[in-house]
Every structure is written in structure tokens, then in C-alpha cells.
Amino acid sequence: MNNLSNIEIIKKRHSVRSFKKKKLSDRLIQLITVKIDSLKSGYFKNEIKFYLVDKSNLQKNIRFGTYGIFKRTKYFLVSVIDKNTCNDQVYEDLGYLFELLILYVTGLGLGSCWIGGTFNRRKFREALELNDNEFIPAICPIGYQTENFSVREKVMKKIARSNNRKPWHQLFFEDGLSKPLIQDIVGKYSIPLEMIRLAPSARNTQPWRIIKIGIYFHFYLKGVSNSLSIFDNYDFHSVDIGIAMSHFELSSNELNLKGKWISNDPKINLKDELEYVISWETK
Ligand SMILES: Cc1cc2nc3c(=O)[nH]c(=O)nc-3n(C[C@H](O)[C@H](O)[C@H](O)COP(=O)(O)O)c2cc1C
Structure with missing residues (x-):
């Protein structure tokens, strides 16, 4: 083992x-x-x-x-x-x-x-x-x-483009969507964020977007069209967000980064591009 x-x-x-x-x-x-x-x-x-x-x-x-x-x-x-x-x-x-x-x-x-x-x-x-x-x-x-x-x-890996992951600047932001999050600013939290980047997602769509505002990492879902009929039955992108939460929490705990999940929508204007899900409050 x-x-x-x-x-x-x-x-x-x-x-x-x-x-x-x-x-x-x-x-x-x-x-x-x-x-x-x-x-x-x-x-x-x-x-x-x-x-x-x-x-x-x-x-x-x-x-x-x-x-x-x-x-x-x-x-x-x-x-x-x-x-x-x-x-x-x-x-x-x-x-x-x-x-x-x-x-x-x-x-x-x-x-x-x-x-x-x-x-x-x-x-x-x-x-x-x-x-x-x-x-x-x-x-x-x-x-x-x-x-x-x-x-x-x-073939399946190719169809799902499994080996591709979106770059950091397309996933993680500060204060809104116009400012990509700089890794140095988040210190050790760059590792839990990187663990989200590596997470699996349905068809590898990587629909998670994280916006850091003050002591919070706000988790959002980027809508991707549910065009594949095999997934018609349910909201698989929400599953992907749950997967991201598990990677973030496990790695934060392991690095002794204290924090907790909290529902705390900052209600920033994102022009309906993203759907708020949950926040991680750092201590
Ligand atoms: C919610 C979810 C549903 C998935 N459904 C399928 C599926 O029906 N068939 C399949 O072959 N792979 C499926 N996958 C696997 C993804 O294609 C795979 O995780 C993604 O391409 C990233 O590759 P990796 O897991 O090797 O990192 C699914 C993954 C997730 C998270």
C-alpha cells in the first residue's frame, strides 16, 4: 500500500x-x-x-x-x-x-x-x-x-482532451474577472489552487473559477453548454465544483492552512458570466 x-x-x-x-x-x-x-x-x-x-x-x-x-x-x-x-x-x-x-x-x-x-x-x-x-x-x-x-x-483521452488543463490566469482572479490572481500574493494557497487546476471534470471542461476578495476565495461555476446528450440527466458541472472543493480542502488541511466553507456571495457584478456557489474563508 x-x-x-x-x-x-x-x-x-x-x-x-x-x-x-x-x-x-x-x-x-x-x-x-x-x-x-x-x-x-x-x-x-x-x-x-x-x-x-x-x-x-x-x-x-x-x-x-x-x-x-x-x-x-x-x-x-x-x-x-x-x-x-x-x-x-x-x-x-x-x-x-x-x-x-x-x-x-x-x-x-x-x-x-x-x-x-x-x-x-x-x-x-x-x-x-x-x-x-x-x-x-x-x-x-x-x-x-x-x-x-x-x-x-x-481515443477517449483525446476526445476529452484529458491532458490539457487551462492556465492559471484563466481560472483564478482577484476582486473581479479583469485581474488574474498573482501566485505570489496567495503564498501557500497557490498549492490548493493548483490542486483544483489538476482536478478531473466532465469532458475536462474545468468549469471552476475562483475569485479572491480579501480573506475569501469565492468559488463560481462557469456555465458550459450541456450539449452532450449522455449528460442530459443532470447537472454535471455542479459535480465538478464539488470535486474542486474536495481538492482545495484536502490540500489546505494538509498544508495546515486554516479555513472553512461558508455561503457568502459577494454579489459582485459579473454580467451573468459566472454562477456563485460557495466561499472558503481563510483565518
Ligand atoms: C463528473 C464527471 C463525469 C465524467 N464522465 C465520463 C464518462 O462518462 N466517460 C468517460 O470516459 N470519462 C468521463 N469522465 C472523465 C473525464 O473525461 C476526465 O476526468 C477528464 O478528461 C480529465 O482527465 P483525467 O481524469 O485523466 O485527469 C468524467 C469526469 C467527471 C468529473
């Missing part, structure tokens, strides 16, 4: 779509199960259920459809929300909690990939025998990564 810091784990994580046949040990399964049990609710108070599904343990012979993009998947982490009890910010909470889990399994030496679109929801619903009010926003195959990327995997 690796003993990496959270910052190292964030740097190490990347999407894995081809796995070895190798089984997970009972010890790993137990660790993941304990981690799942520890994930209660996010900042916005939504409870998300997570399951570790081992295909070979299912009673029914269910073929999980992942449209040929994924190879030799045996284990899946599956997230479930309850539409009757969740609030509008359930997807931020989902992104935050699921990414904590994904980074945890990355630290255990496993490969993973967020899947919000390219899977057959009905098959997974059947396997988990879900109620009508329950919905699966995303799943994540986990396992040991093959040594080489498959051709399909390379």
Missing part, C-alpha cells in the same frame, strides 16, 4: 479505463467499505449513498453497459442520490464526497475513472434494486491499471 500525501495522490490520479483481471484483496475491500461508511453528507447537507459492487458477486447475470470504452471492469463504486430528500446542491455534495472516495482508492494504488455519461444506468439500477426515487448520477470502475493504455482509452 502506498503512503502518499493527499497532494501527491491528487497529482498522481488520472482516469484509467483499462484494468487488469486481478482481484482486490479482502483487506482492500474492507478498507474501501470502511471509507464508504465514513462519508456522511457534504457541506450542503445532502446524504449520498455509495456502493462497492463486485460484478462476480451479483446474483443475476447482469451485463453492465459501459459502451466498450472500459476494459475488464470488475469492481464499481456507485453513487446514489434520493430525489425525494435532496436539495438543489446535491451534485456539489456528490462531487465532493465521491472525489474523496476516489482519491482514497488512488492512495491504495488503484486506478479509477469518473463515469457520468457513458454507462447504462438501467443495468446498474437493476443490480442495486433501487427505488423509483433513487438516481445514479455517476459510477467509477476501480482496479489495477494495465501497463499500457488501450487504443480505445487513448
